[in-house]
Amino acid sequence: MEQMTLFDERIQTSPLASRLRPSTLKEFAGQEHLLGEGKMLRQLIERDQISSMIFWGPPGVGKTTLASIIAGRTKADFINFSAVISGIKEIREVMGQAENSRRMGIRTVLFVDEIHRFNKAQQDAFLPFVEKGSIILIGATTENPSFEVNAALLSRCRVFVLKALEEADLIKVLNHALQSPEGFGTQKVRISDRQVSAIAAFANGDARTALNTLEMAVINGEISAEGIFVTNEGLEQCISKKSLLYDKDGEEHYNLISALHKSMRNSDPDAAVYWMCRMLEGGENPLYIARRLIRFASEDVGMADSHALQVAVAAYQACHFLGMPECDVHLTHAVTYLAMAPKSNALYMACEMCKRDVKNLRAEPVPLQLRNAPTKLMKDLEYGEGYEYAHDTEEKLTHMQCMPESLSRREYYHPTDQGEEKEVGDRLKAIKEWKARSTS
Numbered sequence: 001m002e003q004m005t006l007f008d009e010r011i012q013t014s015p016l017a018s019r020l021r022p023s024t025l026k027e028f029a030g031q032e033h034l035l036g037e038g039k040m041l042r043q044l045i046e047r048d049q050i051s052s053m054i055f056w057g058p059p060g061v062g063k064t065t066l067a068s069i070i071a072g073r074t075k076a077d078f079i080n081f082s083a084v085i086s087g088i089k090e091i092r093e094v095m096g097q098a099e100n101s102r103r104m105g106i107r108t109v110l111f112v113d114e115i116h117r118f119n120k121a122q123q124d125a126f127l128p129f130v131e132k133g134s135i136i137l138i139g140a141t142t143e144n145p146s147f148e149v150n151a152a153l154l155s156r157c158r159v160f161v162l163k164a165l166e167e168a169d170l171i172k173v174l175n176h177a178l179q180s181p182e183g184f185g186t187q188k189v190r191i192s193d194r195q196v197s198a199i200a201a202f203a204n205g206d207a208r209t210a211l212n213t214l215e216m217a218v219i220n221g222e223i224s225a226e227g228i229f230v231t232n233e234g235l236e237q238c239i240s241k242k243s244l245l246y247d248k249d250g251e252e253h254y255n256l257i258s259a260l261h262k263s264m265r266n267s268d269p270d271a272a273v274y275w276m277c278r279m280l281e282g283g284e285n286p287l288y289i290a291r292r293l294i295r296f297a298s299e300d301v302g303m304a305d306s307h308a309l310q311v312a313v314a315a316y317q318a319c320h321f322l323g324m325p326e327c328d329v330h331l332t333h334a335v336t337y338l339a340m341a342p343k344s345n346a347l348y349m350a351c352e353m354c355k356r357d358v359k360n361l362r363a364e365p366v367p368l369q370l371r372n373a374p375t376k377l378m379k380d381l382e383y384g385e386g387y388e389y390a391h392d393t394e395e396k397l398t399h400m401q402c403m404p405e406s407l408s409r410r411e412y413y414h415p416t417d418q419g420e421e422k423e424v425g426d427r428l429k430a431i432k433e434w435k436a437r438s439t440s
Contacts, residue, residue, distance in 0.1 A: 023069065030062065174210055264338045311333070
C-alpha cells in the first residue's frame with residue numbers, strides 16, 4: 001500500500017503532458033503526412049533505418065515525443081542531448097563515446113533538442129562525426145533550419161516538417177487524457193464536449209498547451225461527492241489570454257508582416273486587419289507596423305493615391321503619441337485605407353530599374369547645364385551654360401535635357417491607369433508629346 005501511495009503521488013505531481021507522452025506510433029496524434037501508413041518517416045522508424053534528420057515545427061506538435069519513440073525502438077545507443085545546458089566540452093565527450101561505439105560496431109543516435117540554440121562552433125563540432133557515421137543526428141527545432149542550422153550540417157540531414165495539430169487531433173488527445181488512468185481516468189471529471197472543444201481551439205495546434213489547460217481547468221474545478229465539475233467560469237479564466245506563437249526576431253515575425261503586406265496588396269481589408277492584430281497581440285511594436293505601412297503606401301499604392309502616404313505617416317505619428325493599446329484603431333484605419341486604395345507599383349519599379357542602372361553603368365558626370373556656378377572659375381568652365389528656367393516659359397516647360405547623354409532614352413517611370421495616377425500618366429504623355437513636337 002505504501003508503494004502505491006508513492007506511485008500515486010508521483011502520478012499526481014508529474015505534469016499531465018509528461019504522464020501522457022505517447023510511447024508508440026499508434027498512440028501518436030497527428031502528423032499523418034509523415035506517420036500515416038506507408039509514409040516514409042513511419043517506415044524508417046519501424047524498420048530502425050533512420051538517418052540524420054531535423055524535426056522542424058511549432059511547440060507541442062510531437063518533436064521530442066517522436067525522438068522518444070525512436071529511442072524505444074532502435075537497437076542503437078540513444079543519447080538525449082539538450083542544447084540549452086550543453087556546450088563544446090559535453091559535445092566532445094559524447095562524440096568520443098560515439099566514436100568508440102562505432103569501432104565496436106554499435107550505432108549511436110544522438111537527439112539534440114532545440115538545436116537552433118547551438119552556435120556555429122557547437123554545430124561544427126557535430127559535422128565530422130555525422131560525415132563518418134559515428135552518430136545519427138536527430139535535431140528538433142521550432143526555428144527555420146535554413147536560418148538556424150549550418151548549411152554543411154543541414155545538407156547531411158533530411159528535414160521533416162511537423163505541422164500544428166488540427167483541433168480534431170487535440171480533441172482526441174484531451175479525451176484520451178480524461179479516460180486514461182495516467183490522466184484523469186480514475187477521477188470523475190465532468191466536462192462538456194463544448195468545453196473540450198474550447199480548450200482545443202485555444203491551444204492553437206499545441207498538444208502541450210491543450211493538456212496543461214485541461215489540467216488547470218480540472219484542478220480549479222468544483223469538487224463535490226459526484227466528482228469534479230469544470231465550470232464555464234473557471235475555464236474562461238484558464239483560456240482568457242491566448243499565448244500566440246510569435247517571435248519578434250524569428251521567422252514568424254517575417255511570415256506575419258508578409259501576410260499583412262500581401263493582404264493589403266490584394267485589397268483584402270479583413271485579412272489585412274487580422275494579420276495586423278495578430279502581430280499586435282503577439283507583442284509587436286506598433287511603430288514597426290506603422291513603418292511598414294509607410295513603405296507600402298509608396299511601394300504598392302504610390303501615385304494612384306498620394307494621400308495614402310499621408311495616412312500612413314499620420315498613423316505612425318499617432319502610434320508614437322499614444323502607444324498601445326490606444327493606437328490599434330489608428331493602425332486599423334491606415335491598414336484598411338491602404339487595402340482599399342487603388343494600387344500601383346510604378347514608383348517601386350522606377351526605383352528598382354534606376355538603382356540597377358546606377359549600380360551597373362558608368363557614373364556619368366552631371367551635364368554642365370545642370371551645374372551651379374557660384375565662382376568665376378566655374379563660370380569660365382561653362383558651369384550652368386545652357387540652363388533653361390522653366391518658369392520663364394508659358395508652358396512651364398523647356399527643351400533642356402536633364403539626363404546624361406548616354407541615358408537620354410532611358411524611361412523609369414511608367415504610370416498606370418489606376419486611380420489618380422491616370423491623370424499623372426496623361427500629363428506625362430502630354431509633356432513628352434510637347435517636347436517631341438518642339439524638337440522636330
